Amino acid sequence: MNDDFDKLQATENFTVDDVEVVEKVRAHDGYFKVDRYQLRHRKHEGGWTEVMSREIFERGHATAVFLFDPELDKVVFIEQFRPGAFAAFNSPWFDAKTHSPWVLECVAGIIDEGESPEDVARRECIEEANCAVVDMVPITHYLASPGGTTESIFLFCARIDASNVGGVHGLEHEHEDIRVISVDTDTAMAWLDQGRFINAMTLIAMQWFKLNLSDLRARWS
Known part of the structure; x- marks a missing residue:
């Protein structure tokens, strides 16, 4: 990564460590790729969300x-x-x-x-x-x-x-x-x-x- 760019910042309170990936599978592997995540994350007022399912376009x-x-x-x-x-x-x-x-x-x-x-x-x-x-x-x-x-x-x-x-x-x-x-x-x-x-x-x-x-x-x- 170029040192001239600032690093992408998380919020003051949360980082990637405040996300739990329960499962990740490749849902589509064609010209573009899609991954299906089962995950949950910490909440602003404390505790954790329920596990949610999200499809993510893996674009690079x-x-x-x-x-x-x-x-x-x-x-x-x-x-x-x-x-x-x-x-x-x-x-x-x-x-x-x-x-x-x-x-x-x-x-x-x-x-x-x-x-x-x-x-x-x-x-x-x-x-x-x-x-x-x-x-x-x-x-x-x-x-x-x-x-x-x-x-x-x-x-x-x-x-x-x-x-x-x-x-x-x-x-x-x-x-x-x-x-x-x-x-x-x-x-x-x-x-x-x-x-x-x-x-x-x-x-x-x-x-x-x-x-x-x-x-x-x-x-x-």
Whole structure:
């Protein structure tokens, strides 16, 4: 784990030692994995809960990278089809006519065994956006959806050269069809205000970028 990131903290009173796992079984072992837990935990007012059954999506951990070229004042995003978004937009909570399952995102990828978050950042920038990382700043490390998945995200801001970015990239054997989009900083900020970003990693990255843009420009001037 990168020392630049704060460790994920439990509450002041409770830790993982205040959870008892009675049983854990692999309920699904396909493209994604699901584990079924029988567990109980200590309560705020004392004592223990009853044993509960919960299915947990074992997603692994990932790195996401927000791409910025301070020389050209450009921000680079990727756009790709997301089956989860497709399923969500077919619910009554979204207007499927105004929401597209082709999602505007940061570069991102799963951390494989033996890799560091920084390794993944550099690898995914090449694979998904065909650009090299010049420098990186850690933004945060957060849980993606702690109610139901193990996934956490190491989020970085990377300095890149955006002069030749564009086109469609990705690994064919992973069914990736990734379009690279480069826009000026003002356009990216306008998209943020307009609500165009609809996934957590990109929203967090853009809000951080908005707050830290002056410092980034000074660092990379």
